[in-house]
Amino acid sequence: MKLNLPNPWSVAIIAALLGSLTGSGTALLRATTTPLRTGAFATRSAKSSGPRPVAQTSETTYNFGRVSLGGTGSHAFVVRNAGTAPLLITKGTTSCTCTVSDFEGEGEGKNSRNVSAGDEIVVRIKWTGKGEGGPFRQSASILTNDTGRPEIAFSIEGTVIPTWKAEPNGIVMSGISANTASQAEVKIYTFSDQLPRLKKCRIADDSFADRIGIEDRPLTQEELHDEPEAKGGFLLSIDISPGLPLGMIRTSVEASFSLDEEDITAVVPVEGIVSGDLMLVGRKWDRTYNALRLGTVSSQTGLNTKIFLTAKGEFRDNVRPRVVDIVPEGLNVKIDPPSQIGGGDVVRIGIEIQIPPGAPPANNLCTKTAEQGYILLETGHPSTPTLKIPVCVAIAE
Amino acid sequence: MHCHLQIILQSITCRCACITLLAIASVGIFSAKVSAATPNRGQGISDTVEEEFRQRNGSLFTDWPTPQAVLVITGELDGYIEPCGCTGKENQKGGLSRRQNFLTALKSEGWPVVAVDLGGLVKRFGRQAEVKYQSIADGLRQMGYSGIGFGPADLRLPAEELVAAVAPVGNEPTPFLSANVGLLGLDANITPRFRVVEIGGLRIGITSVLGNSKSGDIRNAAIEVTAAEAALQEVVKLMQPGLCDHYVLLSWGNPEEARSLAKSFPQFDIVVTAGGADEPPSKLPVLENGARLVELGHKGMFAVTIGFFDNKDDPLKSQRVPLDARWGEAEDMIDLLATYQRQLESLGLTGLGLSPVRHQTGRRFAGSDACGDCHTYAYEVWENSSHSYALTTLEDQEPRRDGDPECLSCHVVGWAPQRFEPFEGGFLSMQKTPHLAHNGCENCHGPAAAHAAVERGDVRASLTERDRLREELAMSIDTPESKQKVISNCLECHDLDNSPEFDFEDYWPSVDHTEEVTDKNE
Numbered sequence A: 001m002k003l004n005l006p007n008p009w010s011v012a013i014i015a016a017l018l019g020s021l022t023g024s025g026t027a028l029l030r031a032t033t034t035p036l037r038t039g040a041f042a043t044r045s046a047k048s049s050g051p052r053p054v055a056q057t058s059e060t061t062y063n064f065g066r067v068s069l070g071g072t073g074s075h076a077f078v079v080r081n082a083g084t085a086p087l088l089i090t091k092g093t094t095s096c097t098c099t100v101s102d103f104e105g106e107g108e109g110k111n112s113r114n115v116s117a118g119d120e121i122v123v124r125i126k127w128t129g130k131g132e133g134g135p136f137r138q139s140a141s142i143l144t145n146d147t148g149r150p151e152i153a154f155s156i157e158g159t160v161i162p163t164w165k166a167e168p169n170g171i172v173m174s175g176i177s178a179n180t181a182s183q184a185e186v187k188i189y190t191f192s193d194q195l196p197r198l199k200k201c202r203i204a205d206d207s208f209a210d211r212i213g214i215e216d217r218p219l220t221q222e223e224l225h226d227e228p229e230a231k232g233g234f235l236l237s238i239d240i241s242p243g244l245p246l247g248m249i250r251t252s253v254e255a256s257f258s259l260d261e262e263d264i265t266a267v268v269p270v271e272g273i274v275s276g277d278l279m280l281v282g283r284k285w286d287r288t289y290n291a292l293r294l295g296t297v298s299s300q301t302g303l304n305t306k307i308f309l310t311a312k313g314e315f316r317d318n319v320r321p322r323v324v325d326i327v328p329e330g331l332n333v334k335i336d337p338p339s340q341i342g343g344g345d346v347v348r349i350g351i352e353i354q355i356p357p358g359a360p361p362a363n364n365l366c367t368k369t370a371e372q373g374y375i376l377l378e379t380g381h382p383s384t385p386t387l388k389i390p391v392c393v394a395i396a397e
Numbered sequence B: 001m002h003c004h005l006q007i008i009l010q011s012i013t014c015r016c017a018c019i020t021l022l023a024i025a026s027v028g029i030f031s032a033k034v035s036a037a038t039p040n041r042g043q044g045i046s047d048t049v050e051e052e053f054r055q056r057n058g059s060l061f062t063d064w065p066t067p068q069a070v071l072v073i074t075g076e077l078d079g080y081i082e083p084c085g086c087t088g089k090e091n092q093k094g095g096l097s098r099r100q101n102f103l104t105a106l107k108s109e110g111w112p113v114v115a116v117d118l119g120g121l122v123k124r125f126g127r128q129a130e131v132k133y134q135s136i137a138d139g140l141r142q143m144g145y146s147g148i149g150f151g152p153a154d155l156r157l158p159a160e161e162l163v164a165a166v167a168p169v170g171n172e173p174t175p176f177l178s179a180n181v182g183l184l185g186l187d188a189n190i191t192p193r194f195r196v197v198e199i200g201g202l203r204i205g206i207t208s209v210l211g212n213s214k215s216g217d218i219r220n221a222a223i224e225v226t227a228a229e230a231a232l233q234e235v236v237k238l239m240q241p242g243l244c245d246h247y248v249l250l251s252w253g254n255p256e257e258a259r260s261l262a263k264s265f266p267q268f269d270i271v272v273t274a275g276g277a278d279e280p281p282s283k284l285p286v287l288e289n290g291a292r293l294v295e296l297g298h299k300g301m302f303a304v305t306i307g308f309f310d311n312k313d314d315p316l317k318s319q320r321v322p323l324d325a326r327w328g329e330a331e332d333m334i335d336l337l338a339t340y341q342r343q344l345e346s347l348g349l350t351g352l353g354l355s356p357v358r359h360q361t362g363r364r365f366a367g368s369d370a371c372g373d374c375h376t377y378a379y380e381v382w383e384n385s386s387h388s389y390a391l392t393t394l395e396d397q398e399p400r401r402d403g404d405p406e407c408l409s410c411h412v413v414g415w416a417p418q419r420f421e422p423f424e425g426g427f428l429s430m431q432k433t434p435h436l437a438h439n440g441c442e443n444c445h446g447p448a449a450a451h452a453a454v455e456r457g458d459v460r461a462s463l464t465e466r467d468r469l470r471e472e473l474a475m476s477i478d479t480p481e482s483k484q485k486v487i488s489n490c491l492e493c494h495d496l497d498n499s500p501e502f503d504f505e506d507y508w509p510s511v512d513h514t515e516e517v518t519d520k521n522e
Helices: A008-022 A025-031 A038-047 B002-011 B015-035 B047-057 B096-108 B127-142 B159-166 B228-238 B255-264 B331-351 B368-372 B376-383 B386-395 B449-456 B463-473 B480-493 B504-511 B515-521
Strands: A055-057 A061-068 A072-081 A087-094 A098-100 A112-115 A120-128 A134-144 A151-161 A164-167 A171-177 A182-190 A197-203 A212-218 A232-240 A247-259 A262-275 A278-281 A291-298 A303-311 A322-327 A332-335 A339-341 A346-355 A362-364 A373-378 A386-396 B069-074 B113-117 B181-183 B194-199 B202-210 B223-225 B246-252 B270-273 B292-295 B302-308 B316-322
Touching: A061 A072, A072 A087, A072 A112, A072 A151, A087 A120, A087 B047, A112 A120, A120 A134, A120 A151, A164 A262, A171 A182, A171 A232, A182 A247, A182 A262, A197 A212, A212 A247, A232 A247, A278 B159, A291 A303, A291 A346, A322 A332, A346 A386, B069 B096, B069 B202, B069 B246, B069 B270, B096 B113, B096 B127, B096 B302, B096 B331, B113 B194, B113 B246, B127 B159, B127 B331, B159 B181, B181 B202, B202 B228, B228 B255, B246 B255, B255 B270, B255 B292, B292 B302, B368 B376, B368 B449, B376 B386, B449 B463, B480 B504
Parallel strands: A061 A151, A171 A262, A291 A386, B069 B113, B202 B246, B246 B270, B270 B292
Antiparallel strands: A055 A072, A072 A120, A087 A112, A087 A134, A098 A120, A134 A151, A164 A182, A182 A232, A197 A247, A212 A232, A247 A262, A278 A303, A303 A346, A322 A373, A332 A346, A339 A346, A362 A386, A373 A386, B069 B302, B181 B223, B194 B202, B302 B316
16 A cells, blocks of 8 residues: 655654644653653653652561451551652551551651651551451551652551351352252361360251251361461361252351350351252243243244253253143254263253244233243153243244 | 554655654654543542542552553452442442443543453352342443453352353353353353453453362352363463463462462463452562462452553553542443342342241340330430431432342341341331331340330239340440440441441440439439
């Protein structure tokens, strides 16, 4: 590609105009001699304006390491005035659990200080260990009249060691089979030099007591190594027998123990959903209403969608669905071969649903005047030999 | 611009003069980029608000020229669809609404944006978490996210809910992806294992993994989770080393795990980790192999933004962006939140699977008016405190929050504040249990129906029994032990999220109702 240009000077004038329109003349001149960074401009212009303060810090981050829950800590950050004019510092903002102490030494006010050229001042940041333990990072800032460094953010970090900790801190068993046993483990770590004395372990909800059993034992040295700083603890093995009622489980394991002469009850939630062996899954599967909602589909464009039938429990490998009946007749249904998910505890079967272009009109939108459609399957599962999948769909011309 | 300049250079005859002048022109252009406004607030936010939050939480994008592209990284939302906490929202950080406005502000400045999320959209389990997950997933799609990973709590939700939330909608590909997590199995291909995004002339490869330390917590047989390293070996090959300018790994594990993966897979120059401190560091740590390690903090309070620049000396800048009130509210997300609240309301407590649980005392609640029949001074103090209209504050919000169990639990009588579920005989609704509205006496003292019935004479009881019931409800701040028990009660609701400034000594005077007890003793 070749452009027809009038002459070099025209290009030059256009170029100059373009340059002046898109950037200020001052910026243009500076940019010809310095890297294209505004920070560089700020420093240069500040340097050339006579006596000025310069805030210097040897560190802006301090790591407290591991500290106990509820404990407090503080660290002194030193700010030095390396400039030639007085440095004014003022308390800025802090995050939730840390504070900047009043400035030390003589001077006016607690929240701001003038630091003479060559002098330094201590900015002490205090912090209290709140929350549940774990890593923390908090920050506090001071504002200065050093134009090159108007704000200095100090950061303190570390890890709060709790009194005790459950790992995991809750057991969730999603979609467990009503007909299959399940197991889970919880480790309770303690961080005191004294070993915990376990008194009692129980399931909070008595109605689950005959189906959910708990066994306990002290953690081994090897297991304790998994949690830095842990000094003791115990392992809870939870066994869930078959026969739980279908639906939601919401209970907890309560482990009562004494530690440092204090009585502690560790409450670990146990939650889950107990479901039947066969389950339907898919974007258009409405679990609240147990229906496949396809909506209104144009017979000109048609529709392709897919849902999945999952099978678990001891008969999962027997499930080989076969289509027995379909309403409305415009629906085509294709069943994929079964495949195992992960370790094979669940079998997945894809069900492709197609409304081909030109399908006959129908109204099965599941309203008072439009009966629901359905796909009737023979499953091969001994306790659920047939499965009727409600379908809400209208096929419009 | 560079193409045009080259074409011009090849076309003119007097090259030297033009090169000089073109250099002047281009300097002007680049200077304009340098001095261009950087995104610092949401649309419609005043200078005063911007200045206030700049002073509180820091300036943004100082020294940033216009980047080639920016990568916005969020994650660990932990279910905080709104800014963390209920009180003083303007003082809290986070929420989808501000996130949306932040992304819009970047785009409005002409910055090409690619947004990714580590995952961890929810933290809890149950029907409310399912509805919330779906709402957040919809919100992230609306914001145009290019990659979203899975956190362990996400993967504890029922597979059918997860699939419904993350599967592609129509012809739109899903933004959810994972190298080693397969909903209904990796071979079901419900979500891709990685994605390559082209933005601002750059190619950015994105994938995510669930760390091995977390995969053991997933007791969901319909979800396949494979070892992180093995999965990344496969995915890295598929992503074709050298194809992309940047490779992003979203690693849900602890920071040590992320460091280890970064070492094993040096292709990734941006490695995002979960499990850090509440707030991310202000500067990104650089790992041994040069990769940046990104922490995000918790509860979606920050968006870490990485800018890529066509500058050999300074090719990358980062900014920890606090999602504070300077970003304002986005209508799309407010609508989403309203829909979420309506869903909760229509499901009701039963639909949300919240059946009342037995209180540890086995007793039932009477309501604050019943207490006021005798404890007139205490009732008067309560009536004049904000506890007495706690539910009204939820009803008055837009959208109203009185159908949200996570809010209700501290605004009515007879709920477990930290478990977000009602006790037997606790508040159910304004229609069924209006006497249990607001945060009343029994939330600290315990269920008092039996005590009130005996005192009224509705139930006959021995003096011993009467005194025992009185004793059960009595509280004191006279000894360190009893005071600590009282403070622990307060902290059930006045926690770090909802009442970060809470200090018992400061707050107690406004609800101190001990005079009546003194009178009685006299």
